Amino acid sequence: FDPKSSSRLPFSLRFFLITIIFLIFDVEIALILPMIMVMKYSNLMIWSITSLIFILILLAGLYHEWNQGMLNWST
Secondary structure, X not given: OOOOOOOOOOOOXXXXXXXXXXXXXXHHHHHHHHHHHHHHHOOXXXXXXXXXXXXXXXXXXXXXXXXXXXXXXXX
């Protein structure tokens, strides 16, 4: 078998990082949605504190990624 082109194409590290960031935030959205359903069955104060802490952790992670320059689309 003689391939017509090189099988070793350069892999973009930026594409890999954007994919990882997308997967992380996709999983976090999947964790937020059940919290909305549980709201009517649980104590509102505990639910509010838990949701606030979770969202603050998400925002801290987003700030860290932005501060590290991982969200810059330009080269």
